[in-house]
Amino acid sequence: MLERIMFDFQYEIEQLKEQFGFDYVALALVQSSERRFELKWTFVAGNRSERYRRIKLQSGKGVAGLVFKTGKPMYIGDAESELKEMDLFNYPIVVAEGLKSFGAIPLYKYNRVLGVLLVGYRTEMGLTPMQFEAFKQRIGPRFGPFYNKEMVTDESDE
Template sequence: MIERITFDFQNEIEQLKEFFGFDYVAIALVQSPERRFELKWTFVTGNRSERYRRIKLQSGKGVAGLVFKTGKPMYVGDAESELMGPDHFNYPIVIAEGLKSFGAIPLYKYNRVKGVLLVGYRKKSGLTPLQFEEFKQQIGPRFGPFYNKEMVTDESDE
């Protein structure tokens, strides 16, 4: 008999929010290839409204789409000065939730980005580069069935 272990993403993001004092924590997961690898915010805590449910992103669009496409973390210390302008509507989660500073990391599974973990504050400069690095270290090399490639070391490098 194979024992199936399920990971409670909602509980985990609520704990992250509490531990770090974030205003908002969310996970966007990649939908099926038939949907052209569309990303949807699936698990959320600290949300102001249910608008996140209607946000669907393609690779390269929005916070989740950019992190998904590049496979690299994204840090924005001041969303008003760094993102706002003619293309600020390309970041619907930032607008919908009023995020002023945030960071997002890719979540890998089988060497492919399968999700994005977003953390943020509704106050300017709430998330500093040092805090974002500390967050990435604290969540460790594994987040449920996912991992952050930056955290995984290749044994041949040692």
């Protein structure tokens, strides 16, 4: 069966924001390999400004870059204490949007990370580990044409 060609990412992230009561939800997509796998925050909901449009990250830099590089989720319950004030400049989306607690998951396609989905609050400990797990379960095996690798299981294991 043909994969859905058009998927309304903006609608989906707005639904996630509403369902969980997040202050901010954003989707960063990998640009072309000619741009050395640059990531840009492409779809957002709950933004305070348009600064996210100017943020471009390489693999390993910022929230999206780290999740892209490692292929693993990232959870920060209290950004100020866990990231330390001096390191916050390495996380431009956190500073630009005033996020105090957040989580991000990699989104895969063809076994490669092609996107990063970020959710967060502007209050400390707004995002609990339990809520982050519920969010990851809600995303489940599909988010449009992408999937969260943690949710994909080998059928031979059953």
